[in-house]
Amino acid sequence: MPSDKNNKIPFNEDNYTHNIERNNERKLDRRGFMKTLAGAAGVFAVSSLPWGAVAAKELMGLGEKExxxxxxxxxxxxxxxxxxxxxxxxxxxxxxxxxxxxxxxxxxxxxxxxxxxxxxxxxxxxxxxxxxxxxxxxxxxxxxxxxxxxxxxxxxxxxxxxxxxxxxxxxxxxx
Missing domain, CATH: 2.102.10.10 (Rieske [2Fe-2S] iron-sulphur domain)
Structure with a gap:
């Protein structure tokens, strides 16, 4: 007859981390990851355009700057x-x-x-x-x-x- 000691849950029942519902987790496959990555790169590129324009304007005038x-x-x-x-x-x-x-x-x-x-x-x-x-x-x-x-x-x-x-x-x- 199996011992009651082996069938016991190895963590406290009040610990909420064991109660994750895997069926309701968000799924992120490769295609979804790549779309997210491309979207983030696009947002970064568009948000950096104003700073690039400011830097280019400053660099264009350096040769003539007195x-x-x-x-x-x-x-x-x-x-x-x-x-x-x-x-x-x-x-x-x-x-x-x-x-x-x-x-x-x-x-x-x-x-x-x-x-x-x-x-x-x-x-x-x-x-x-x-x-x-x-x-x-x-x-x-x-x-x-x-x-x-x-x-x-x-x-x-x-x-x-x-x-x-x-x-x-x-x-x-x-x-």
Missing amino acids: YPHKKITDVSKLAVGDSLEFKFPGEHDDAIIIRLNENKYVAYQNACTHLRCPVFWVKEQNQMVCPCHHGFFDAETGAPTAGPPRRPLPEIQVKVDNGAIYAVRVKRYEA
């Missing part, structure tokens, strides 16, 4: 062949200006176009160097001359006025 002119330094404080780091257009945007000769100044955003490492002016080599992956840039044009970078450094247009050097705008390059 920022408030920012004084970098006085002409007398930057000797021929020397460089100076500064912030432009924002306080978190590193930049570098180089005085190539008596009347020629070039400025670039100070982040390598490969992986955004800082770029340094090496006066003795007459070029800009990214020490992270041995990238080299031509100081005259900002174009890469060696290493992994493929795009030139974004140029910052400068203006000399009343013995001072001002940053005016960032010239963007097409990818």
